[in-house]
Amino acid sequence: MGPGGSRDAGAAPGRRVVLATRNEHKVVELAAILAEVMAELDCEIVGVGTFGDVPDVVETGVTFEENALLKARFVAQATGLPALADDSGLAVDVLGGSPGVFSARWAGRHGDDEANLRLLLSQLADVPEAHRGAAFVCAAALALPDGRTRVRTGRFEGSLATGPRGEHGFGYDPILVVAGDTRTAAELCPAEKNARSHRGIAFRALGADIVELLSDGAG
16 A cells, blocks of 8 residues: 555546646547557556655656656556656757757746757757758656556657647647658647657557556556
């Protein structure tokens, strides 16, 4: 049982997988990406916000993989349930892969999408189109309360627009022009984005691990 009796909330243990985020956009996105896997296991994805006494994890890793595993392990231990987590960000070629793991707090305050976009675009204002290559990178992790873990990665290649476009998505989606397309990630409909995105690639790769580790009733 997790701290404060968190495990008692809702359905029986083993029928839920906790997503280690309070970002409802991610909960919806991941539920769609993993819909077939969850249906096969008769499981439901719930956000960690369902468990009010689970504190936020300090992301001390220096890679996406390290941070994803930190979050997944912490939430699995805190809730007593299988946990999924991802760490993702934007890697810009001319910035040597930055913002990278600092993407969500590039402008100094975590999760301020507008400020992050504004700062990054200003930093790249004089960079010509030919050198504006970038990619979203995602590490997706699964952790079980017994300590077993798996992690998979995915990339979503493109280049950076000079201004935001599109109404879908979140974060840096409005400025990444998808490779082989003229649209930004925020101009793709959710189904298109999930089929092509770094998060979709990483979590679909993790799907087989989820089935393998959870089908024996673990968690």
